[in-house]
Amino acid sequence: MKPLVRKNPLVHETPEQREAIFNGIRMFGQPLHTARWLQTDSVIDIRVPDGFRGIVYPDAHSPYEHANVLRAIWDFAEDWGPHLAFGIGDELDFSRWGRHTPNAKDGTPSPNRELESARRQLRGKMRAGKPRLYIVTPGNHDERERQQLAEGGAAFADVLNGRNHNMLSDLATNLLGFDHTDPIMFAWGAGQKGGREGGVTIGDIRLRHGNLVSPRPGSSAYAHWLKSLMNTWIGHVHRTADFYLLDRSGKVKRGGELGCNINARAPGFNYISSDQDWSHAFGVLTTHNGITHMQIVPFLYGEDEAGNLVEYFTWVGLNGEVIAYAAEDR
Numbered sequence: 001m002k003p004l005v006r007k008n009p010l011v012h013e014t015p016e017q018r019e020a021i022f023n024g025i026r027m028f029g030q031p032l033h034t035a036r037w038l039q040t041d042s043v044i045d046i047r048v049p050d051g052f053r054g055i056v057y058p059d060a061h062s063p064y065e066h067a068n069v070l071r072a073i074w075d076f077a078e079d080w081g082p083h084l085a086f087g088i089g090d091e092l093d094f095s096r097w098g099r100h101t102p103n104a105k106d107g108t109p110s111p112n113r114e115l116e117s118a119r120r121q122l123r124g125k126m127r128a129g130k131p132r133l134y135i136v137t138p139g140n141h142d143e144r145e146r147q148q149l150a151e152g153g154a155a156f157a158d159v160l161n162g163r164n165h166n167m168l169s170d171l172a173t174n175l176l177g178f179d180h181t182d183p184i185m186f187a188w189g190a191g192q193k194g195g196r197e198g199g200v201t202i203g204d205i206r207l208r209h210g211n212l213v214s215p216r217p218g219s220s221a222y223a224h225w226l227k228s229l230m231n232t233w234i235g236h237v238h239r240t241a242d243f244y245l246l247d248r249s250g251k252v253k254r255g256g257e258l259g260c261n262i263n264a265r266a267p268g269f270n271y272i273s274s275d276q277d278w279s280h281a282f283g284v285l286t287t288h289n290g291i292t293h294m295q296i297v298p299f300l301y302g303e304d305e306a307g308n309l310v311e312y313f314t315w316v317g318l319n320g321e322v323i324a325y326a327a328e329d330r
Contacts, residue, residue: 007075007078007079008079008317008323009079009317009318010079010080010081010315010317010323011053011081011318012318013051013081017051018081018083020049021048021049021051021052021083022083022132024048024049024052025046025047025048025049025052025083025084025132026046026047026048027044027045027046028044028045029045029047032133036133036180036185037180037185038172038173038178038179038180038182038184038185038186039172039185039187039188040185040186040188041188041189041190042187042189042190043187043189043190043197043198043199043200043201043206043208044135044185044187044199044200044201045200045201046084046200046201046202047202048083048084048202048203048287048292049287050287050288050289050290051287052083052084052285052286052292053080053081053082053083053284053285053286054082054083054084054085054086054131054202054284054285054286055077055080055082055085055086055128055129055131055282055283055284055285056085056086056087056207056233056258056282056283056284056285056294057073057085057086057087057088057125057282058088058235058238058259058260058281058282058283059088059089059090059091059141059235059236059238059260059261059262060090060091060121060260060261061090061091061092061093061141061260061262061269062091062093062114062117062118062121063093063113063114063117063118064093064262064263064264064266064268064269065117065121065261065262065263066261066262066266066280066327068311068327068329069261069263069280069311069327070121070124070261071327072299072311072312072313072325072326072327072328073128073261073282073325074124074125074127074129075325076297076313076315076325077128077129077131078128078129079129079315079323080129080284080315081129081130082129082131082285083131083132084131084132084133084134084135085125085126085128085129085131085134085135086134086135086136086137086200086207086283086285087125087134087135087136087137088137088139088199088207088208088209088210088233088234088258089136089137089138089139089140089141089142089198089208089210089235089236090139090140090141090142090209090235090236091122091136091138091139091142092114092115092118092141092142093114093141094114094141094142094144094145095108095109095114095268095269095270096108096109096111108268108270109268111145115175115176118176119177122134122136122176122184126182126183126184131183132183133183133184133185134183134184134185135185135187136184136185136186137187137189137198137199137200137207137208137209138171138186138187138188138198138209139209139235139236140209140211140236142171143171145169145171145175146169146171161173171186172184172186187199187200201230202285202292203287203290203291203292204230204291204292205231205233205285205294206230206231206232206233207232207233207234208224208232208234209234209235209236210224210232210234210235210236210237210257211236212224212227213236213237217239217240217241217257217277218239218241218242218243218256218257220234220236220237220239220257221233221234221241221242221243221255221256221257222243222255224255225253225255231253231254231255232255233255233257233258233283233294234255234256234257234258235257235258235259235260236257237257238259238260238262238279239257239259239277239278239279240256240257240258240259240279240281240296240298241256241257242254242255242256242257242294242296243255243256254294256296258281258282258283258296259278259279259281259282259296259298260278260279260280260281261280261282262278262280264278279298279299280298280299280311280327281297281298281299282296282297283295283296284297297313297315298313299311299312299313299327300312300313300314304326310326310327310328311326312324312326312327313325
């Protein structure tokens with residue numbers, strides 16, 4: 001059996017072994033190839049076999065995603081070959097419907113520009129490393145347009161598209177243009193409450209967007225753990241931190257915040273002091289001996305060969321060499 005050909009292969013996996021992992025994944029108890037919904041109003045329960053690899057993308061806020069940071073993560077994904085990929089919300093910004101003051105100098109982008117940027121971003125995540133499925137937990141920004149219609153034009157919000165019978169305001173189908181042939185799924189949560197209720201569980205880990213905010217890095221994820229007593233990893237706060245603790249039975253409880261993939265200095269972005277405690281990062285999931293582990297991969301700052309300041313992260317290759325993935329202009 002020949003290994004998959006990659007630039008910097010980070011795992012030993014033949015096509016047959018990869019397909020065996022896909023066949024071992026269960027979603028709501030069903031084999032992955034039969035559990036194909038474009039959207040679901042629940043928390044998705046996923047069971048994965050040993051050898052599973054996943055990648056988790058935090059907030060990108062299109063059209064303000066950091067293109068260089070995402071390309072570096074996608075380069076890693078091509079070498080890592082995740083079986084599933086996950087997005088934990090705020091794929092879009094929908095800035096014109098937010099509570100922050102519009103940027104007077106650079107203006108507010110049109111919704112069409114945001115949607116086109118989000119389509120490119122999401123399709124990049126669906127392709128990088130060839131995951132079988134990209135599962136999105138919509139965040140509070142992703143549902144802004146629906147809330148706006150519900151508050152100001154409820155009658156229009158209930159109008160259905162005659163072709164697919166979804167509401168005209170439906171994000172997945174009518175705004176982003178996805179259908180059941182696309183390897184993507186949106187997990188809105190009970191009652192379609194987005195970042196407040198959506199998400200997935202993988203073993204004893206829950207991935208969600210999050211809605212609780214505390215001032216110290218790591219404390220927001222801990223607040224979610226206190227509420228549900230479940231190992232929880234979130235986006236929303238754009239910080240990078242984790243926590244571990246022992247409960248009274250001696251079991252390890254854990255959770256964390258996975259940073260963001262936002263270019264906070266992009267023209268038009270209007271969060272005040274937004275880059276003071278935010279950090280670029282993403283998450284990597286692996287399963288061994290029946291336990292799924294999460295690793296936060298933060299971006300660091302350093303100089304390239306020409307002395308230019310660049311963001312990068314590192315990973316250890318099969319031969320023990322340290323491989324750097326840099327967020328460089330191309």
